[in-house]
Amino acid sequence: GAGVSQSPRYKVAKRGQDVALRCDPISGHVSLFWYQQALGQGPEFLTYFQNEAQLDKSGLPSDRFFAERPEGSVSTLKIQRTQQEDSAVYLCASSLNSGWNEQYFGPGTRLTVT
C-alpha cells in the first residue's frame, strides 16, 4: 500500500512569500504529525492532529506557521512571510491511532528561502 506522501518535494521561496506544504497520510491513520528538520539535526516536533482536531501546536515556532487538517485526512502546513531561518526539511508522519504506535514518515519537503 501507499505510504505517506508529501508535495512538493522541493520548494524555493523568496523571503516574504507564503508557502503551503501538503501531506497525504496513510489511509485510515488517525494521527498526523509535522516535524521540522534543520540540516545536520534530528527532526523537531511542530504540531499534532488527531483526526481533524489539532491537539498540540506547541512546536510551531511563530504565528507565521499554521497547519490544518479539515477533513481528518490530508493536512497542509502553511508558512506566511517566509524567512531564511525557515529553510529546512518539513516532515509529515502518520500513525494508526494514538498511543505507542509507530509513526510512518513521508519523504519530506525541502524548503529553501532565498
Added chain:
Amino acid sequence: GESVGLHLPTLSVQEGDNSIINCAYSNSASDYFIWYKQESGKGPQFIIDIRSNMDKRQGQRVTVLLNKTVKHLSLQIAATQPGDSAVYFCAENMEYGNKLVFGAGTILRVKS
C-alpha cells in the same frame, strides 16, 4: 545527494562486523523509544521500538537495549552491510500518543 547530518558523530565499521550505536535520552518519564534510520533525501524509517517495561528487544539483525537507570538506549546491528549506511536517530515518546523527541543522530558508514 546532500547528507542529512553534516556535523553528527560518525561510526565507521567494516562490512560484516557488528555495530553499536548509543543514545542518551532526556526524560526519565518517557515510556516508549524508537530507533529510526534516515538515508539521504528520505524520511526517517522505523527500525525497532521498545517500551519502558522491557530492557531488550530483538528484531531481524537488530537489537535494542534500554537502561532506564542511566537513561541510555543502544542499537546493535549484526553483520553490518553497506545498505545499513545512514543516519540513525533514537526518539522518545514523552507523552502518551503524542510527539516524538529525537536525539542528535549518528552517522553509520560501512566500509566494504
